Amino acid sequence: MTSSSGIAHRLTWALTVAATLMLLWLVLTGGKGLPYGLTAALLAAAISAWVAPGMVFTPRPLGLLRFVGLFLYNSLVGGADVGWRAMHPAMPMQPRWIDYQLRLQHPASRTLFLLTVNLTPGTLAANLHGDTVRVHAITADTAGELARVEAAIGALFVESNGGEVS
Amino acid sequence: MINLLAGAFIIAGLLFFLAGTVGLLRFPDIYSRLHAVTKADNAGLGLLAVGIALLADTWRLVLLIALLWMVAVIASSVACHLVARHHLREEDQG
Numbered sequence: 001m002t003s004s005s006g007i008a009h010r011l012t013w014a015l016t017v018a019a020t021l022m023l024l025w026l027v028l029t030g031g032k033g034l035p036y037g038l039t040a041a042l043l044a045a046a047i048s049a050w051v052a053p054g055m056v057f058t059p060r061p062l063g064l065l066r067f068v069g070l071f072l073y074n075s076l077v078g079g080a081d082v083g084w085r086a087m088h089p090a091m092p093m094q095p096r097w098i099d100y101q102l103r104l105q106h107p108a109s110r111t112l113f114l115l116t117v118n119l120t121p122g123t124l125a126a127n128l129h130g131d132t133v134r135v136h137a138i139t140a141d142t143a144g145e146l147a148r149v150e151a152a153i154g155a156l157f158v159e160s161n162g163g164e165v166s
Numbered sequence: 167m168i169n170l171l172a173g174a175f176i177i178a179g180l181l182f183f184l185a186g187t188v189g190l191l192r193f194p195d196i197y198s199r200l201h202a203v204t205k206a207d208n209a210g211l212g213l214l215a216v217g218i219a220l221l222a223d224t225w226r227l228v229l230l231i232a233l234l235w236m237v238a239v240i241a242s243s244v245a246c247h248l249v250a251r252h253h254l255r256e257e258d259q260g
Binding site: 079083084085095118 | 181182185186188189192193194195197198200201202204205206207208209210212226229230233239240243244246247250251253254255
């Protein structure tokens with residue numbers, strides 16, 4: 001990484017962190033003590049950009065809509081499904097392990113995948129080893145659910161070729 | 167009217183919590199129990215949040231409730247993954 005792109009990268013990160021923290025401050029306080037919030041947000045952004053600058057992801061608007069829709073739908077259906085199984089006298093379940101081959105490469109996409117899978121009907125991501133996710137399943141159509149989540153996350157971010165962002 | 171709607175959401179949310187807790191007690195192993203607690207409580211808290219947001223006076227309160235749900239969901243999903251992974255690794259060793 002050249003030093004100029006390094007500085008641009010750190011600046012983008014600092015601005016994003018500052019804006020996010022400021023927004024959080026406004027929501028939490030309703031605008032009280034603004035000078036303190038501004039000082040703290042700028043200071044935190046500067047330290048973050050200095051010590052551990054991360055990558056800023058800009059999700060595609062349509063991809064974001066699709067992902068949020070799927071997430072909310074999965075949350076509701078997932079909760080209802082497992083709740084129904086719990087209340088049912090016979091507790092209908094087919095517990096088993098599935099090894100799912102993950103195509104998403106970027107660490108952020110992968111984390112989001114693991115977190116979403118835990119809330120998707122019938123699936124629970126227990127381990128990630130290399131490209132293989134160990135999924136505990138209690139319902140029948142699990143591979144379809146996992147592929148749907150992966151496709152939605154793939155459409156959310158523009159994955160750079162080969163994955164790792166330097 | 168809005169009170170009735172909010173009440174319906176809140177009661178539905180509480181039913182999800184109840185079902186999740188029943189699953190936690192009844193399901194046979196740790197992974198199935200994690201399914202129940204994580205998913206049912208996520209949906210339950212979401213419905214509860216919608217019900218309370220309907221009764222909120224200001225948009226700031228609605229945003230705060232949404233933020234609360236998001237933070238709780240992330241925390242519960244991370245916890246679910248970590249508990250499952252820890253248990254899986256212990257099983258592999260023993």
